[in-house]
Amino acid sequence: MSRISALVVARNEAERLPGCLDALAPADEIVVVLDRSTDGSLAIAWGRAQRVVEGEWAMEGDRRNAGIEACTGDWILEVDADERVPPELWAEIRRVAETSAHGFHRVRIDNYVGDRLIRGGWAGSFGTTSKPVLFRRGAKRWRAQRVHPGIDLRGTEGAKITAHGIHHALDRDISDMLRRLDRYSSAKAADLIDSGNIGSLPDNLRRFVSRFFKSLVSRGGWREGGWGVLLAFCTGLFPLLSHLKARLEPEKHGGRRADAPS
Template sequence: MTAPPPRLSALVVARNEAAQLADCLATLAFADEIVVVLDRTTDASAEIARAHGARVLEGAWEIEGERRNAGLDACSGDWILEVDADERVPPALAAEVRRVIATSPHAWHQVPVDNYIGARLVRHGWGGSFGTTSVPRLSRRGAKRWKPQRVHPGLEWRGEEGPRLACALVHYVDRDISDTLRRLDRYTEARAADLVARGEVGSTADNLRRFVSRFCKCYFARGGWREGGWGLLIALCAGLYPLLAHLKAKLEPERHGGGGAAPARPSPADPAP
């Protein structure tokens, strides 16, 4: 008797993403189940998700890792594909995901990413916790857990990594340069709160060195120079990310969870570093 094909859950974790969610979910119809986790959402995201046949989990999570783990726990499929609201799964990737889960003996796989700023595809220079060209989004249920961090949480794995997929996830990372800079502000707010909470603010000298090393890695080693001014922008933001987060935690700890103040607003869901 032939075993049934493995079931696939598509997981979307979002907060007030009504403008993006319908287009995202439309590309996930190939999955056996769609689960949408909504964190403190006040727009029409829940109605949009249900209209696309998704199972909706609503709640409030201060920590991004905990929010994403709640989504993993809500999925019932044998495999889970995690997709953010600003991402799309092209038909070629959908077909490849189905082929891979039907035969893979591994626990998880990386998925390539094509990143867009507006209409511009930017292939080179991503890194330094400000973007990536590959994300570990396809995994067996139970193989993956996110660590309890507000931004760019780490991962714990059970089982072995398999080959990276060939087809890319489309990521509309920013609408324009101003959106890129707003994202840098959100990321550093959340990172500063993590630093204050752990008592690991660090030194300015160390973070200045990190600025230089991250800039050079993104702009030179990862080919950001090939993208002209776009690559320069990404490299600058990647270098500034740890430095700005450090300065916010050091100079304004009361705004980031220290001294009894409320923690900073967490960033929206994003690619693991």
């Protein structure tokens, strides 16, 4: 029988962590990685998890890799503290773990803003409707980036799990969504500065238009009414705002002004 490790990487998530970990009880092992947490998350994690890893990581990819390395199961299910795995999804996860010959599977993600399920419009780095969160140990590795790091996957991709989805409490309300845009773009600005290539304003203006269109039209955001327009705006603005922060305020994100003398 294949063993499944459930992995949660969190920082100061004492409010959300209990519900997340309780929903992971069917796993054979729960591993929690805590990054500089000071709010009681540690006691919550030890009350429900088999393994807890504490540390300090500047890069999201590095702390996620630390969690993957701590897992001992044949398969790993990687979720965030604001996500819940419903009981009906566990039966499908078990079935896949026992029968799949592939390296990884994408799982449907149901994104909520408050109590509202928003199905259409997710695109780019601002949200997704499926992620490769179920994978064999050794099949997934994150890259060293601060926000939405890239991933390297090994093995073939199996069928997407869509009958049931992970409940993702992404934002509490519109203000929370805008605060997330601010956080994400600040972290991305730092990544751009580190890369030595922040891009150009014209290119990022074009990206704003193309991502807005993709979110609103191609990904069905128009079906969500005003919520879809808001989501398209944030999706398009993310790369543009990241570029502008890196260009105009690099000193706030670990760099030097692009127009400053060398």
